[in-house]
Amino acid sequence: RTKSDGRGSYRFFEAGMDNHIQARLMLETDLRKALAADEFELHFQPIVSLESTDEVRCYEALLRWKHPVRGMIPPGDFIPIAEEIGVIVPLGEWVIHEACRQAVAWNGTARVAVNLSPIQFKRGDVVGAVHQALTHSGLAPQRLELEITESVLMDDGGRTQEILTSLHKVGVRIAMDDFGTGYSSLSYLRKFSFDKIKIDRSFVKDIHIQQNRDIINAIVELGRSLGMTVTAEGIETAEQLELLRGAGCHEGQGYLFSRPRPSYEFEGLLFAPDSMRRVARPLVPLHV
Ligand code: C2E
Ligand code: MG
Ligand code: MG
Ligand code: MG
Numbered sequence: 001r002t003k004s005d006g007r008g009s010y011r012f013f014e015a016g017m018d019n020h021i022q023a024r025l026m027l028e029t030d031l032r033k034a035l036a037a038d039e040f041e042l043h044f045q046p047i048v049s050l051e052s053t054d055e056v057r058c059y060e061a062l063l064r065w066k067h068p069v070r071g072m073i074p075p076g077d078f079i080p081i082a083e084e085i086g087v088i089v090p091l092g093e094w095v096i097h098e099a100c101r102q103a104v105a106w107n108g109t110a111r112v113a114v115n116l117s118p119i120q121f122k123r124g125d126v127v128g129a130v131h132q133a134l135t136h137s138g139l140a141p142q143r144l145e146l147e148i149t150e151s152v153l154m155d156d157g158g159r160t161q162e163i164l165t166s167l168h169k170v171g172v173r174i175a176m177d178d179f180g181t182g183y184s185s186l187s188y189l190r191k192f193s194f195d196k197i198k199i200d201r202s203f204v205k206d207i208h209i210q211q212n213r214d215i216i217n218a219i220v221e222l223g224r225s226l227g228m229t230v231t232a233e234g235i236e237t238a239e240q241l242e243l244l245r246g247a248g249c250h251e252g253q254g255y256l257f258s259r260p261r262p263s264y265e266f267e268g269l270l271f272a273p274d275s276m277r278r279v280a281r282p283l284v285p286l287h288v
Contacts, residue, residue, distance in 0.1 A: 024081070027078065028081055031065075031081055031082055034065060034067075035091055039065055039066050039067065040063060040064065040066070040091065041064045041065075042064070042098050042099060043063075043064050043261055043262055044059040044060065044260060044261060044263050044266060045060045045258060045259065045260040045261070046058075046059055046258050047231060048251065050244060050245045050250060050252045057110060058110055060112075060113040060115075060253065061095060061098070061099040061102075061115070062115075063075050063079070063115075083117055083119045088117045088119045089120055089124040095114055096130060097132070097136065097137070099114045099144075100133040100134060100139040101133075101137045102263050103143055104138055111142075111145050112139075112144060113145040113146070115147045116146055116152065117152075118151050118152045118154075121152055121156070121163060122156070126163055126167070127166055130146075140171070141171035141172045145172070145173040145174070145196070146167065146174050147175045147198070148174065149177050149178050149182070150182040150185055153192065168193075174194050175194060175196035175197070175198055176189075176194045176197045177198050178200045179199055179219060180199060180215065180219060181202065189222075196229040196231060198231045198232075198253075199219050199220075199231065199232045201233040201234025202234075203215055203219075203232075204216075204233060204234045204236075208239075213247070216243075216244070216247050216249070220247050229251060230248075230249050231250065231251040231252065231253060232244045232252045233253050233254065234253070234254045234255075235253065235254030235255075235256045236256050240254075240256070241256060
């Protein structure tokens with residue numbers, strides 16, 4: 001059986017070829033066209049202060065793919081494919097530009113956080129893309145935060161470290177995402193002086209287990225002594241919030257405050273004066 005996507009490129013499906021593989025090939029074909037077709041959207045999730053007030057310090061940009069047939073596809077389902085076929089490079093650049101543009105439109109002091117893939121460091125020009133996005137949008141570098149996981153710093157001969165250092169020098173903030181889940185998170189803290197560490201959701205989820213509380217306390221101590229902001233991901237309950245606040249965690253993020261939402265849903269809050277930009281709990285009705 002032969003199938004065409006109508007632009008002269010053909011995919012050959014063997015009779016009896018696994019449905020899973022066919023589905024994957026179709027997704028890959030669609031993904032190559034999705035950026036030009038304007039099918040991506042950024043959602044934003046507030047990161048709030050756990051210290052004195054509950055002001056919004058930052059909004060994390062989270063990518064969504066509005067597939068014309070399949071509907072909303074979460075990043076976990078398409079980012080690995082985008083990385084494999086290289087689409088993550090132009091897509092990741094679009095995310096940086098779009099996030100900066102949006103942060104300027106908000107017109108406040110909250111930062112915007114952008115996730116970067118290791119492939120962008122290997123095959124893209126992250127420094128160029130960030131400089132372009134900052135210049136084009138007019139966003140102050142201090143309001144941009146880049147989130148990377150430790151896999152970004154793995155065996156690249158120090159190149160990534162150089163890239164991060166040069167961005168750091170112009171004022172961009174660097175955060176280590178999903179802290180505690182990798183094989184050697186601690187050793188990566190020596191490679192670069194991060195501004196922030198984000199405690200992985202898995203520790204927060206099982207915070208009722210003493211061992212996880214001990215780990216969280218240790219991460220907070222570590223972060224504080226290294227002068228880094230410590231943010232907890234995945235806060236869903238008031239109990240988790242109180243334990244994290246008690247542990248001395250600086251910031252929190254999670255469904256308790258708000259799910260990731262299209263930017264216009266925050267506009268009423270975002271256009272308010274800074275002093276009024278607080279998150280009511282919950283910020284928006286939760287549809288669970
Ligand atoms: P991440 O950077 O660790 O983002 C946090 C993820 O946790 C988001 O999932 C968010 O929706 C989810 N989350 C937040 N609060 C809660 C909570 O209280 N409970 C639960 N169960 N989940 C919560 P999402 O949006 O599906 O993104 C998944 C991952 O995809 C992200 O993890 C990030 O690694 C990646 N990703 C998202 N956008 C981008 C992007 O623009 N570029 C790159 N390279 N990766 C991205
Ligand atoms: Mg992140
Ligand atoms: Mg994370
Ligand atoms: Mg994560």
